[in-house]
Amino acid sequence: MKNFTKGLWKNHPVFRQLLGMCPSLAVTTSAMNGISMGLAVIFVLFFSSLVVSLIKKIVPHQVRIAVYTVIIATFVTIVDLFLKAQFPEISRALGPYIPLIIVNCIILGRCEAFASKNNLRSSLSDALGMGFGFCWGLFLLGSIREIFGTGSILGIMIMPANYNPLIIMILPAGAFLVLGLLVAVMNKIEE
């Protein structure tokens, strides 16, 4: 159980470990995009950890990173094909950042640091914890940027009609800013 909860807060992949920044900044232009990416990562993280934990005894040490990356790349391709077939709008919205899940340090990081050294059950809880932690982090980031950048959340207008959206929020500069401030907030809370 503890393996699951640590990823949600104490050892949060984005706000504490500062991993997986690339997609965190790139796809959080809206809450929906954030959630979609989060779910895709949960899928890849879960199955990669599963496979890595199962085959950890037979993979020679020197080639483990290459093997893990191939496994991760395979599951990412599966997610990509799935989205293109079933949810083409989301696939278009997340664009090139789906394949970039492969080099999302969170996944390789957990495979290397945890799944390759622990039993199946712990590895799976760890994967789910980190995955859901990542997901809510993206949702938070995406929501803030969407609310201030477009006045809506999940497509629903919630700001008053005369709200002049801060376009900068949906641009790269805004992404860095919001994440930087969130990290500061998390630091303050941990104090």
Next chain:
Amino acid sequence: MKDLILIFISTLLINNLVLSYFLGICPFLGVSGKIESAFGMGMAVTFVMTLATSISWLIYNLILVKFGLFYLEYVVFILVIASLVQIVEMFIRKYSSSLYQSLGIYLPLITTNCAILGSALFMVTRNYKFLEAVVFGFSGGLGFSLVLLIMAGIREELQYVNVPKVFRGASLTLITASLLALIFMGFSGLISS
């Protein structure tokens, strides 16, 4: 020729891989503390990126496209990158131990540098020809190095400033990056096609 120059300038400044596409953020945050390490990382990344895009282009267009194996794109690219980094590391270790000392630890990190895989993927979606792909890889690496160096310069100066506790570290770096991104947005006026 004009196309190549266009790709070079736009990737270096306007569509900078780090500030516009959020690629290579992990090393951007982690290695930009000192100018020396930033320089070393930048050079290593530029080298690997140029080779990676070139080799990936060859494999993609000469093998994958020919046999319609598009779905193997990601697996093949990441294998190319991981192997390249491994070879580069072995090569440097053998032929220049001083270079290996200074770059050593950063080399394995380049494999997970999203900028490298990202540049290979963009090369495919933008349908570059071979020479364009090479220039793209090269300028992408340079653009990354440029931003890394600027950030290192700023952070070295920031060491002498009293930063509030909650903002220290990654938080301040991210906020600085935000300002850098804003500044680089100004470059988009450079090219009016």
Next chain:
Amino acid sequence: MKEVIRITSVLTLVCIICGLLLAVVYGLANEKIEINKEKRIEEALTILAPEAINVEELTIETETIYKLSNQKRNLIGYGFIASGQGYQGKIKMLVVTDKLLEYIKGIEVVESLETPGLGAKIQKDPFKNQFRNLSITKDIICIKNDTPKESQIKAITGATVSSRAVVNTLNKRIKRIREILNKN
């Protein structure tokens, strides 16, 4: 030596298994992916040319052109894809013109990676509507200020590059389609 063999064989085995898995998933998903692509174009055609009951897909000189005819089988116009580099990535549009290629009936942006809130506005009605019944006997010109005249459209404030990209892509494409249709 034994180490090297073991390392290579494990890696190769993993690659083969993954490759096979992907081949299977691809086989299952590919059909749907192709259908999705077609649907997008169909939807766009319905919006732009609702009176085109009959759509005939032609391939002339490697280019795909949709011949649009009404219920009485009279030719009412042509549809084709125009694709070009925008600010952030490729912009793909469906263009519908009259049968003489004298004016655009309308455009629909089918694929775009432009900046949300700025360049992405090319997908919204205010921008797209400028192309309804736009004269194309001359090249389209993108202007920044003043009221657009014939064959002119106004760029989106803050998204000149995306707007210009749309116009340039259209001009190039219309020229090419005109060329093909005149020859055949």
